[in-house]
Amino acid sequence: MALVRSELQKLFTTRLWWIMLLVMLLFTGITLAVTIGFAGVEGGQGAPALPGRETLEFQQAAWTAGAGSSIFVMVLGIIMMTGEYRYQTITTTFLTTPRRGRVVTAKLIAGLLVGVLFGLASLLLTAAAVIPAVLIAGGEVALLDGGIPRIMLGVVATSALYALFGIGLGALVRNQIAAIVGAIVWVFVIEALLTAIPALQGVGKFTPSGAAQSLIAVQIDTGFGQADLLPAWAGASVLVAYALVFAVVASLTTVRRDIT
Amino acid sequence: MTAIEIRNLAKAFGPVRAVDDVSFSVAAGTITGYLGPNGAGKTTTLRCLLGLVTADGGTALVDGRPYTALERPLTEVGAVLEATSFHPGRTARDHLRVICTAAGLPASRADEALEQVGLADAARKRVGGFSLGMRQRLALGTATLGHPRVLILDEPANGLDPAGIEWLRGFLRNLAHERGVAVLVSSHVLAEVQQTVDNVVIIARGRLVHQGSLAELTGNGERPVRVHAAEADRLVPALEAKGARVERPGDGVLRVYGVDAEAVGQTVLDERVLVTELVRERSDLQEIFMELTREA
Ligand SMILES: Nc1ncnc2c1ncn2[C@@H]1O[C@H](COP(=O)(O)OP(=O)(O)O)[C@@H](O)[C@H]1O
Ligand SMILES: [Mg+2]
Numbered sequence: 001m002a003l004v005r006s007e008l009q010k011l012f013t014t015r016l017w018w019i020m021l022l023v024m025l026l027f028t029g030i031t032l033a034v035t036i037g038f039a040g041v042e043g044g045q046g047a048p049a050l051p052g053r054e055t056l057e058f059q060q061a062a063w064t065a066g067a068g069s070s071i072f073v074m075v076l077g078i079i080m081m082t083g084e085y086r087y088q089t090i091t092t093t094f095l096t097t098p099r100r101g102r103v104v105t106a107k108l109i110a111g112l113l114v115g116v117l118f119g120l121a122s123l124l125l126t127a128a129a130v131i132p133a134v135l136i137a138g139g140e141v142a143l144l145d146g147g148i149p150r151i152m153l154g155v156v157a158t159s160a161l162y163a164l165f166g167i168g169l170g171a172l173v174r175n176q177i178a179a180i181v182g183a184i185v186w187v188f189v190i191e192a193l194l195t196a197i198p199a200l201q202g203v204g205k206f207t208p209s210g211a212a213q214s215l216i217a218v219q220i221d222t223g224f225g226q227a228d229l230l231p232a233w234a235g236a237s238v239l240v241a242y243a244l245v246f247a248v249v250a251s252l253t254t255v256r257r258d259i260t
Numbered sequence: 261m262t263a264i265e266i267r268n269l270a271k272a273f274g275p276v277r278a279v280d281d282v283s284f285s286v287a288a289g290t291i292t293g294y295l296g297p298n299g300a301g302k303t304t305t306l307r308c309l310l311g312l313v314t315a316d317g318g319t320a321l322v323d324g325r326p327y328t329a330l331e332r333p334l335t336e337v338g339a340v341l342e343a344t345s346f347h348p349g350r351t352a353r354d355h356l357r358v359i360c361t362a363a364g365l366p367a368s369r370a371d372e373a374l375e376q377v378g379l380a381d382a383a384r385k386r387v388g389g390f391s392l393g394m395r396q397r398l399a400l401g402t403a404t405l406g407h408p409r410v411l412i413l414d415e416p417a418n419g420l421d422p423a424g425i426e427w428l429r430g431f432l433r434n435l436a437h438e439r440g441v442a443v444l445v446s447s448h449v450l451a452e453v454q455q456t457v458d459n460v461v462i463i464a465r466g467r468l469v470h471q472g473s474l475a476e477l478t479g480n481g482e483r484p485v486r487v488h489a490a491e492a493d494r495l496v497p498a499l500e501a502k503g504a505r506v507e508r509p510g511d512g513v514l515r516v517y518g519v520d521a522e523a524v525g526q527t528v529l530d531e532r533v534l535v536t537e538l539v540r541e542r543s544d545l546q547e548i549f550m551e552l553t554r555e556a
Binding site: 003005009013014015087088089092093096097256258259260 | 303304307310311312313314327328330333334339341345346347348349350351354355357358359361362363364402
């Protein structure tokens, strides 16, 4: 579809995408470094906070590192939409394609594709760190069993769906700074609290990141007790439902609005 | 052939009636100036015509259809709306290529268009570093990507230096008179487009106040005789006796309509009034324009 190609071209002809990619890989890298560094290290009560590097549980925990990329993909989605308003390129976009629904659809599809690419990039980085770490520790590398495929799929799917969240939020808010600040506050403050505090987890498991965690989580007891999560299939449904809501929001807010 | 047809167009923003029952048309191969002071409703009219703003009433058609119903709009209509609608981090060439992809035009059109507007050398530079004049050229390149038969420009002369305005004139004249393109160009400064346009449409406070050729516009304005005299009032009865209509815009100043300068001079002589100035006022387009668009 020509419009999707045009949207991808828009993204790849400015510097933003690779800056975001670098930042995302850096973030994933730090998470990995912490996970690998503290694996098997004795905690205060004598039990290790993270399982040792030779174990399957360590690999399950390490592979989830890529999920941290979602917020960056969401910001990218926000900028794909709000950038058009900020630089008034939306005028040219709608002059070229006056049927605005098509533009929104093309943006959503382009966002999904970019989300998948970012998810795959963070998985590649994870593989490059986890596989040597396991081998050096004398463990056995698990890639196609032990729940690892589900975690990988979860990371990629979460990344793709968060791009849609960003595009929908961007279409609704339009002000770039406001949308990005809103997304960051939501993910790092509100969702973080809702999913971390046991008393709130009943609500938190229905937030996008709560649902995402249920896709990628391995049920390990970190000493704080088991997190209250949805089953994976329900988590996936909740995420897709959010994506649909954001897609509908993006369309409805964009189609009739006066561009002045 | 009518390329643009606007009929009873209306659009309000809250209490502001930005466009109020405006009707006019633009024929192929002609350049029409769409004139009016700032805030008159020009931009709103053009954005309604281009499907960016939804009108409250009336119709705005290009080649007989609403813009949003055009299958490949860029090949039929080109538009330059108020400048700076570019991503500063994208190069001029990439900007055009993105549009070519979306519009189904070959990527080679991007380079041709850059050549046409004299930006070939800056093709691979980021638009963020462009001057206002270069942006206007790039906007024109964007508008002509699909070789449209209709060109719509909103204040294209804003920010152009005299050489740029001269270049723009040539560019538009060539498109209209050699290639039969219908051009609608808005401006709040009559002088900017005076030498370029074939017809004018004048709008003020959302309402149409004049539509026709430039010549008709000049013809409409009567050229009064202005008289400065300390005892000017003494002239009024005698002038009115000769069928003149007299305005008194200030102390000791008369503006005399309906008789020629010689008749006024004869009256001065007959009444033995000392005058310090007696002059036939110039028919100034700008003044007529100001008169037409003056606040009611
Ligand atoms: N998005 C908007 N919201 C509210 N008022 C607007 C909007 N756009 C234009 N207007 C008002 O409509 C009137 C016409 O504006 P505009 O069409 O931009 O005039 P022009 O282009 O002739 O200067 C002005 O009074 C302006 O303030
Ligand atoms: Mg305007």
